[in-house]
Amino acid sequence: MFTQLKQRKSPLAAAIGLLLLAGNVNAQDAVPASAEEWFKHGKQTVKAAEKLKxxxxKARNVILFVGDGMGVSTVTAAxxxxxxxxxxxxxxxxLSFEKFPYMAHSVTASANQQTSDSAPTATAMVAGIKTNDGAISVDQTINRTEPSADVTAAKSVKTIMExxxxxxxxxxxxxxxxxxxxTPAVNYAHISNRDWENNTNLPAGATVKDIAAQLIxxxxxxxxxVVLGGGRSNFMTNQSVDPEYPTRKGSRTDGxxxxxxxxxxxxxAYVWxxxxxxxxDPSSTDRLLxxxxxxxxxxxxxxADDTAGEPSLADMTKxxxxxxxxxxxGYYLMVEAGRIDHAHHAGNAHRALTDTIALSEAVKMAQEMTNDKDTLIVVTADHSHVFTLAGYPSRGNPILGKAAINGVELKDSLGLPYTTLGYANGPGFIGEGTRKVFNPLTEGYVAAEYVGTKSRPDLSGxxxxxxxxxxxAAVPMGSETHxxxxxxxxxxxxxxHLFHGTQEQHVIYHVMSQALGFSGSHWGW
Amino acid sequence: MYHIRFVFGLAVLLLTACAQQSPVPPLNLDVPLVDVSARFVTERFHAGDAHEEHDGHAGEEGTARSEWQFWRTASRIEMNIPARQTGEVWMRDGNAVFHQKLFHADRKIVEYQSADLDALNVPMQWRTNELMIDPQVLQQLQVDAENWIDGHPALELSGAVDGIEYEVVWLVDLNLPQHLSKQDADGNRETTRLLNVELMAQASVQQPDSSGYEIIDYADLGDRERDPFVIRIQNQLPGGHAHTH
Known part of the structure; x- marks a missing residue:
């Protein structure tokens, strides 16, 4: 499968390519306004595809971008x-990565899950195997709460980063x-339980190291x-004052x-x-945390609201x-837009989509800084979310708005307007009297008052x-699901081009490994 | 009735004695609040409505009573309900606000960042939390009487705001309610009474020590779909549901 042709080139090659394809690019970017233009656009797309080589x-560099929870509906809405x-x-x-020449479907079921969490799906991408829920680069025979370092080592699978x-x-x-x-942990850590991020999370008597310690x-x-992200408290002791929030301390109790x-x-260098x-200065710094x-x-x-300021995903990628x-x-780099998933869990499409756009910007940055002759860039998701685009809104209808045709709101069978975007489950409005609101004075959670008398909220205002x-959301849940x-x-x-058709998720590792010329396996074959 | 157990120094006692002879000062919410440790009891009377749910019991009429503790400083507000072994904390650190739900029996905390609260439409009304009433509501109420209660100047206020009837006895020097009653048009009523208050520095009851608890980021709840603790407490959290149909 392929989308529109747009490959990264050296500046000179890019300039020549632009000249050669000028007519094509213009046609690709302009929205067809007639049957003839649509037809012409389709034909030119095929023509461009025929030029694909x-x-x-062999790749010198591989960059793996992961939009956590970035299902196809999320990409479309973003x-x-x-x-x-x-x-x-x-x-x-x-989006930037939608212009890549090759695509495939990734089957995300893990060794023991029909719908998976991020641990086995990310493990599949970087270790080349399917494993069980919660497992970080260990195989499916491990106990979910295996405390032994020796047992964990025996069941560990070497990652592409290693x-x-x-x-x-x-x-x-x-x-x-x-x-x-x-998702980031699967690159450098091996542990049976994804939640064991610092030493206080480990069960008593455990000999396996926590995830933060394994990174160091x-x-x-x-x-x-290079290690850039969040999670500072897992790297600080409970005696150390947080530099950004002086009333808070670290989590570690092992000193x-x-x-x-x-x-x-x-x-x-370490920065926060x-x-x-x-x-x-990248030229004088060899290791950056x-x-x-x-x-x-x-x-x-x-x-923009952060106290100390934070770089964007594109800044960090750069x-x-x-x-x-x-x-x-050469190098291997994983870049994760980790909070698309969190916003979806919260039932909040706006933040999920704006984080997806931030991922697109990061991919664009990587494209501009690399050459597709020697750098394989892969963009994918670990799993999807129960997020959907519904109704029959007009082209151009605001994607975060209510479904409408030419500005006239569409109505459900109760006569109420509805949004284009929605969730199959989660914390969003679901029906009369069912949503709890927060009451800090009494510890109680009381039923929300809906305007109107129907069994759905009236979104008119x-x-x-x-x-x-x-x-x-149709099914009430405290947290929306994958x-x-x-x-x-x-x-x-x-x-x-080795990505094609519908492939199992762990094939991603094998394509990256093949591209880098890594041969053999963890098992010696 | 509540009992006040201040252990003030001689100077404070003299000031209080003098103050008891003085007129009650007006309501002033624009001052730094006194750090206090307090104990309250809240009673909620639910009038009953066949079309409503309340705490998972649709249409039941009755009164629920709970005693709870309250600690207030400039950067931290904490509430604790001993009978339920749960509590809530609001923390302010520069521009950042954190909210925590404490589960003492499990030694676990669910922590919310500002953006989580925004997305869940949980209002970050620090002033309302530390005063226990929206200051704009309080300032709209009419002063019915002035009083001195156990050495504290107090105002009795009442009135209706946004369809809610309020009756408040306000301790002006502590900026804390001694009595706070709210009733809506359906007859649902919530009454909170102060049982005990101390200056924080002399507090006889300390906040539960939660320093060793596991902190779970609210954003991670969705990835803990098999965690028995998360499954159990999901519906007690903001954004959760009490669906019983």
């Missing part, structure tokens, strides 16, 4: 929102979630070069100040705010590539484009 080169924010045609708009370090490549991991969260003690090659251990290595991040929040970093929609590209042998609006349908894989660069 498989890149059989594409429309991004276009509408630019006052362009949202439906015809494409193999890259063994071969002298540089490595990095970037996330807007805690850097010890499941990473034993392969010369260690991870290990992991940030200090990091900077004890030569040419290493925007100013410190901006001050880092940036932890910008106690827990997860801010949603993109709230980032800095990571600047550091990693110093190694002429509600601004559903408000960033804090929670889209309605979904089990396939997600998409978008790829460009060496071996990108």
């Amino acid at each position: 498989h890149n059989e080169r 594409r429309i929102l991004e276009g509408q924010l630019r006052e362009a045609d949202g439906e015809f708009n494409r 193999q890259a370090e063994e071969r002298g490549l540089s490595t990095g991991v970037v996330s807007t979630a805690r850097i010890t969260h499941a 003690d990473f034993p392969y090659g010369n260690g991870i070069e 290990r100040e992991l940030t200090q251990e990091w900077v004890s290595q030569p040419k290493s 705010d925007q100013a410190g991040f901006d001050a880092i 940036g932890l910008f929040e106690r827990s997860h970093m801010k949603y993109e929609a709230d980032r 800095k990571a590539i600047e550091m990693l590209q110093k190694n002429k042998k 509600i601004d559903t484009t408000d960033p804090n609006y929670l889209q309605e 979904a089990g349908e396939d997600v998409a894989i978008y790829a460009a660069g060496p071996k990108a």
Whole structure:
């Protein structure tokens, strides 16, 4: 499968390519306004596809972007929102990675789950196997709460990051979630329970190291070069005052100040705010640890409100590539937009979509800084969410608004307006008297008052484009859930064409590994 | 009736004795609040309505009573309900506000960041939380009487705001209610009475020590779908549901 042709090139090649394809690009970007133009557009798309040539080169670099929870419906809605924010045609708009030449479906079921969590799905992507719920780069035979370091080691599967370090490549991991969260953790940690992020999470008597400690003690090659994300408290002791929030302290009780251990290595730096991040000179810094929040970093929609300032996902991607590209042998980098998932769990489409757009910006940054002749870029999701676009709104109808045709709101069978975006379950409005509201004085949670007498809330007077609006959900749940349908894989660069059709999620690892020329397996075959 | 157990120094006692002879000062919410430790009892009378649910019991009429503790400083407001072994904390750190729900029996905390609260439409009304009433509502009430209660100047206020009838006895020096009653048009009534108040520095009851509790980020609840604790407490959290149909 493929989408519109747009490959990364050197500046000169890009300029030539633009000249050659000028007519095509113009046609691709302009929204067809007649039957003839639509037909012409379709034909030109096929013509461009015919020019696609498989890149059989070996990749020097691999960048894996993961939109946590970024199902296809999320990509579609974000594409429309991004276009509408630019006052362009949202439906015809494409996010940066949607312009990649190759695509496939990724089957996300884990070894023991029909609908999976992030731990086994991320493990599949970086270790090449399917495993069970909660498992971080360990195989499916491990007990979910295995405390033994020896047993865990025996059931661990070597990741692409570890193999890259063994071969002298540089490595990095970037996330807007805690850097010890499941998706980034699968690169460098091996543990049976994704929740064991600091030593206080471990069961009594456990000998396996917590995830934060495993990051600092990473034993392969010369260690991870770039680590940027949230989760500062997991790296600080409970005696250390947080630099951004002086009333708060770290989480660790084992006395290990992991940030200090990091900077004890030569040419290493630790930063926790925007100013410190901006001050880092990649040419003189070999190892960078940036932890910008106690827990997860801010949603993109709230980032400007942060006390100490936080870099965007694109900023972090840029800095990571600047550091990693110093190694002429190449690098492996994972970049996760970790909070798309969290916003969906909260039933809040606005933050999920704006974080998806932030991921698109990060991918665009990576494209601009690399060459598709030697760099494979893969963009995918670990799993989907029960998020949908519904009704028959007109083209151009505000994606966060109520479904309407030419501005006239559509009505449900009760005669009430409804939003285009919604969830199958979650904390959004569901029906009369069922949503709890917060009452701090009494510890009680009382039924929300709905305007109107119908069994759905009347949204006539509600601004559903408000960033804090929670889209309605059919099944009431405190937290919206993941979904089990396939997600998409978008790829460009060496071996990108190996993504095709409907593939199991762990194939992503095998394409990346193939592209880098890694041979053999953890098991010796 | 409540009992006040201040252990003031001689200077404070003299000031109080003098103050008892003085007129009650007007309501002034624009001053730094006194750090206090207090105990309240809240009674909620639900008038009953066949079409409503309340705490999971649709249409039942009756009174629920709970005693709870309250600690207030400039940067932290904490409430604790001993009978339920749960509590709530609001923390202010610069521009950031954190909210925590404490589950003492489980030694776990669910923590909300500002954006989580925004998305859940949980109002971050610090002033309302520390005063226990919306200050704008309080200032709209009519002063019916002035009093001295156990050495504290007090105002008796009443009135209706947004369809809610209020009766308040306000301790002006502490900026804390001694009595707070609200009743809506359906007859649902909530009455909170002060049982005991102390200055924080002399508090005889300390906040529960939650420093060793596991903190679970609210954003992570969705990824803990198999965690028995999360499954059990999900519906007690903001944004949860009490659906019983």
